[in-house]
């Protein structure tokens with residue numbers, strides 16, 4: 001009988017029927033020997049050589065896949081896809097002069113400094129108009145002009161505070177929208193990552209299993225050879 005690969009006359013004990021060779025190993029053989037048919041025989045030394053070659057092939061593609069994944073991660077890091085940003089900076093840049101003034105006034109109006117200054121002004125006003133009563137006070141008791149000034153101040157302060165509050169609300173809304181976008185993206189990325197990981201694990205697991213099986217077969221073949229001096233076909237009759 002003749003081995004398909006090396007075309008040499010071999011002892012039947014050293015030959016393996018081609019149809020019993022694992023299909024994935026057959027593919028590796030076909031790459032080097034396109035004329036390979038599933039009907040002839042192959043000698044064990046050639047078969048073992050191709051088994052090892054096949055395992056090396058699988059390991060190589062594995063490595064290639066990993067580096068492709070790394071490339072993807074690196075390129076995704078290069079792309080300016082990050083959504084996260086400081087909303088406050090974004091918002092402050094869009095402010096008009098009036099809005100900025102409203103913010104400042106509302107801030108000052110809500111401080112202890114304002115209350116102190118205000119109390120001081122009222123006190124001075126009353127003192128001036130009371131002590132200078134002998135002369136001609138510009139706002140005699142019960143200080144009607146002071147009342148007018150205070151009413152005007154209150155009337156002006158309310159809209160300014162409302163303006164500032166509206167702005168604060170708009171800022172909060174923008175922040176909430178931004179948070180939503182970031183959360184959504186994170187969720188999608190995590191899902192994608194999960195799917196990728198699952199796929200990778202399944203893929204690798206299958207390959208590892210196959211490599212393991214081929215290694216076991218190689219070892220078995222060696223053990224049998226050592227024990228009997230010649231090869232004996234697999235007693236279970238399975239694909240070798």
Ligand SMILES: [Zn+2]
Nearest residue numbers: 003006043046
């Ligand atoms: Zn051969």
